[in-house]
Amino acid sequence: MSAHPRASRYDAIVIGGGHNGLTAAAYLAKAGRKVLVLERRHVLGGAAVSEQLYPGFTFSVCSYVVSLLRPHIVRELQLARHGLEIIPLDCSFLPLPNGDSLARWSDGERTRREVARFSPHDSERLGEFGLAMTKLCRFAKQIIDNPAPDPASLAPRELLNLLRLGRSMRGDPTDLRWLNFKLLTTSAVDFLDLWFESDQLKAPMSVSGIIGTFLGVRSPGTAYVLLHHYMGEIDGAFRAWGFSKGGTGGVSMAIARAARAFGAEILEQAAVAEVRVHGGKARGVVLENGDTIDAEVVVSSVDPNRTFLQLVGERHFDTEFADQIKRFKLRGSSGKVNLALDRLPEFSCRPGDGPHLYGDIAIAPSIDYLERAYDEAKYGDFSQRPYINVVIPSLVDPSVAPPGKHVMSCFVQYAPYDIKEGAEHWPQRREALGDAVVDTLAEYIPGLKESILYRQVLTPWDLEQEFGLTEGNIFQGELSQEQLLFLRPAAGWARYRTPIDGLWACGSGTHPGGGIMGAPGELAAKALLASRRL
């Protein structure tokens, strides 16, 4: 089955109906351009997608929480009017194997009391840590909300951009600047060591530095992403981490409704076979069903590897650029297990229903546990006892499960794309990964196995085959230092343009990267409109 577009020529064709592609399309359509979005799958959303895989249960199949969706995008595209509703995560819960547990709340005093059971010292330093992170966030906000600065350029505008970035640190005392430098270079654990002593606090905090990377919590460069958890508090997104009503697909659907309201045309089941390039210029696309569609510009929201090497073809690029794209690290490191449950999961450490279950739940009992999980992955196996980030959205959004029943979403790391048998052997290992996850969780939730009505296991191989994420990388490219800012996806090409005239990029593989932020789509569309190429 395939769909056909209404016209044969558009101002812009957006490849991929994920949240970034849709965001770009909405901004372009809002500016009056004739836009067509082409989605390969039967459902919009890309990795921000909700699907009813089991009757009555709606799963956020891949991406499971909304992170830093830019608040100005919510306002500019009127997403609330188009159905966007985000419920903040109120708690981070850490069950421990010894029957103890730690819950960190948005209520600071309550958190302090909880942490004091493990370390009175740490409990009293939480405030200082939060203050330091808030100060550092100002720098990060400048980075997220603007195109990447280009330090290699001496053009006045580039220098001005660098100056503005520098000015965001103006007035910061020297020690804060040193701290910023540490944040950009050290490991998540080393950075947290500057404040805290207790494993039970540091382990669950450190994992935000490794999500979607093939790195461990003690690997240098993992501290930076810690900032994202504090960003929401300063940028008007307030309580930015949350569940989208109806699953993360709710975000994509709201953006799609906005795009359509602005006049964009969106097609599902319309897989792009190639980007047509003639004379060094992108002219349009050819669909897998053979349809040829012309466009002034083609905007790709799929990952850099797929865009440049598969849809365009290596022959159209200089060797240097093609090599950069080939070296761009994807190497997916995570999987996903989605469960439909016939009852509320009962944690033996804190039985029963309660607000400690309404946020995210981390299986990350110690730093060594996390490092051991990484060790297995380094040598080509998935972790037998992985880091798992669990959410039970049905506890705050009753629309995703029948009354009294629940959906449980488990993000699993590490599950390396390149297992030692070879990535193509993942289908034979898939259920073993699922078993490892359920076995791990059952150590904390004794009745879990009996309550499972349905289980979906997504390996990095599945993320690639089903969702088009090359090597199963959830961020379309690791969010590691050497792949951020002016290096994302390639040096000199971080401004959404590409070496092909008329071909632009707007996915998570561009600055500022992955997560349900919408920033790459928005910044790409604004850059394209400012270029007057359209």
Place this chain on the structure above:
Amino acid sequence: MPVPTPFHPRTSGLCQSLLWKEWSGYYAVRSYDTCHEREYFALRHAAGLIDVSPLFKADLRGADAAALLSLVTVRDLRNLRVGRVTYLCWCDDDGKVVDDGTVTRLADRHYRLTGNGPLGAWLARYSDGFDVQIEDTTEVYGALALQGPMSRAILVDVAGAGIERLRFFRSMSGRIGDIPVGITRTGYTGDLGYEVWVERDHAVAVWDRLFAAGSGYRLQPVGLDAMDVTRIEAGFVLCGVDYFPAHHCLLDTRKSSPYEIGLGWAVKLDREPFVGQRALREEQARGVVWKTVGLEYDWDDYEELFASYGLPPHVPSAAWRDAVPVYDRRERQIGQATSGTWSPLLKKNIALATLRTAHAEPGNRVRVEVTVEYERRTIGATVARTPFFDPPRKKT
């Protein structure tokens, strides 16, 4: 000292934050949690149950009940059919609003009026010669607002499938278990929602039934702080905050006409005489001086203002009701913003404001006072249409 409502045995056990306020002489929960946030989101994503028993209630029975209500209020109620609810206000002789509330026609000759203040004396003032018995039922009934997208499913569970057919601003009688209740599809959150009216002796039992059915739908008890955020998102004015009851105002300038508080649509001028009619006609001829409007603060301005102090933007954690001045572009005062909130859904600072009519057109640019670091400054804002948030499920 406030007194407990009929639901106090349940609300007092659940209100672990001990955050209470006084509402018309009753104890009312501000928020069950230390912060109202979870309750706000329950109202918008699941369902919340709010004890609204302190609302004043009067039951009017008799052949002339409709005639009396049509004389006292701004609406002609003789055409209101059984099973319908209407929203309205009532005025003094000068056409200034005394209070606002709802009228429900429960049966052929039986109406219920609700209000923010006592109703009996005001009705008695006009009831001579009417065939009507007025009963103050404030203490007779407890009232619960069951609000939010899951409210219908919960009510169907406890009161039967007939609820599915109950349309917006309609009323029905039903049973929860074997307890007779009145159910109206009304509320103060601007969302899908119902209000349940029950005799006080059965109040706790109805509460328990609703929670037993509601647990699968993530029903939560909700206090007034969360409701205040939703009512501003819905653009509803609050008596005593956004306007003041005329019979309690020391200054004439404090009083408002229905046209000035956004209730002009409820006034039916061309009919038999009613209290305030002459004055309202004159006001219409003269031109309305003030308008109540929505304001959306400019986020960029707001952020820049805070940044100029080296601060990240700070949004109020709860709805505010300390009025602040509103200026035109030349910094001349043109009115005041009377209540406002950060809208977590819209990612906007919004407010209700009373502005001079000339400045009240949607899209008009104004400046509003914001205090940062003890200093009073102004930022840009835009006059907006209300409701700010209006989900289709409210009426479907």
